[in-house]
Amino acid sequence: MSFLSRVKQLFGGDKPVEEEAPIELLDIGTEPQESVPSATPQTVRQQAGSARREAADFEALEELLIDAGIDVDTTMAILQEVRKGGLLGRPTAEQVIERIRGKLSSVFDLDSTLHTTGSPAVILVTGVNGVGKTSSIAKLATMLKQENRSVLLIAADTFRAGAVDQLAILADRVGVSVMRSVEGQDPSSVVFNGLQKAVASGVDVVVIDTAGRLENKKNLTFELQKVVRVIETKLGLPLSETLLVIDATTGENALMQARAFSRAIPISGIILTKIDSGAKGGSIVSIARELRIPIKLVCNGETLMSIKPFDKDDIVNMILLSE
Numbered sequence: 001m002s003f004l005s006r007v008k009q010l011f012g013g014d015k016p017v018e019e020e021a022p023i024e025l026l027d028i029g030t031e032p033q034e035s036v037p038s039a040t041p042q043t044v045r046q047q048a049g050s051a052r053r054e055a056a057d058f059e060a061l062e063e064l065l066i067d068a069g070i071d072v073d074t075t076m077a078i079l080q081e082v083r084k085g086g087l088l089g090r091p092t093a094e095q096v097i098e099r100i101r102g103k104l105s106s107v108f109d110l111d112s113t114l115h116t117t118g119s120p121a122v123i124l125v126t127g128v129n130g131v132g133k134t135s136s137i138a139k140l141a142t143m144l145k146q147e148n149r150s151v152l153l154i155a156a157d158t159f160r161a162g163a164v165d166q167l168a169i170l171a172d173r174v175g176v177s178v179m180r181s182v183e184g185q186d187p188s189s190v191v192f193n194g195l196q197k198a199v200a201s202g203v204d205v206v207v208i209d210t211a212g213r214l215e216n217k218k219n220l221t222f223e224l225q226k227v228v229r230v231i232e233t234k235l236g237l238p239l240s241e242t243l244l245v246i247d248a249t250t251g252e253n254a255l256m257q258a259r260a261f262s263r264a265i266p267i268s269g270i271i272l273t274k275i276d277s278g279a280k281g282g283s284i285v286s287i288a289r290e291l292r293i294p295i296k297l298v299c300n301g302e303t304l305m306s307i308k309p310f311d312k313d314d315i316v317n318m319i320l321l322s323e
Ligand SMILES: Nc1nc2c(ncn2[C@@H]2O[C@H](COP(=O)(O)OP(=O)(O)OP(=O)(O)O)[C@@H](O)[C@H]2O)c(=O)[nH]1
Pocket: 127, 128, 129, 130, 131, 132, 133, 134, 135, 136, 157, 160, 163, 210, 211, 212, 213, 273, 274, 275, 276, 277, 299, 300, 301, 302, 306
């Protein structure tokens, strides 16, 4: 059952509690004076009953949010939002959903513009193993080519056997050029050569593929920092984007990845992949909330066209409709 259906079930009936449990004091005017004291205890009991039920409902909602992969802080902020607003008693399912939607959307109020200007624009793509870096680069190249931009891909994953061929095959399929490397070569030297070539030939956008690296492996972190230094200091080219690829099916480890990578190099945005794979995606909310890193691109399949600019509603719906 989806998150949305569970909320509907929990707050179902769509009838605010004050309508179900009218307060007895309404009868006061028609009763003799002495009946007033007897009405009060019943009212208090009713109020206590509905307060207990409300507390239980909110506890259940808290569990639902945590279950959806949303971190404790964000969950608390959402619960506060759901409770506020001056509604007496229990909100309806529609009200609860609308407030969850509103709170989740506001977390993503960040600038999601993908910067592709520069001479050339330089986009560095990083992330842990298998998240979809290389395929996202091919999709991004497809998107840029459709905008009539010339593109060079740099194969700076010199670590994994076959990585260069994988990128070269994809580049060929997209119809963009590629700077190849050999296994074991220093990634920053490939980047240096590739960017020199790009500058000389007036390429619009360069996208750099890097090796999948565990966020806690020091030497790979240094290697990444060296690549950034070569681009910015040695070549004097500002990075247009440093994109971290996050697999939407990853649980809370996604937040650890984002924290670790942004400690190593400044991350300007996220490419969120595999949103077609039944992802809960709650962790992406934590990344946006804690690190204020915008999602810039979203990938939702394995074809070259399965990429689109970030849209808040898509992500909020993904979370709300997750099973
Ligand atoms: N369903 C789906 N699969 C995806 C998506 N993005 C990537 N994949 C798949 O994920 C797998 C890994 O993709 P790669 O692009 O090779 O990942 P990578 O991060 O470059 O991997 P390494 O270079 O080994 O670190 C491939 O089978 C892709 O087809 C997506 O948006 N949806």
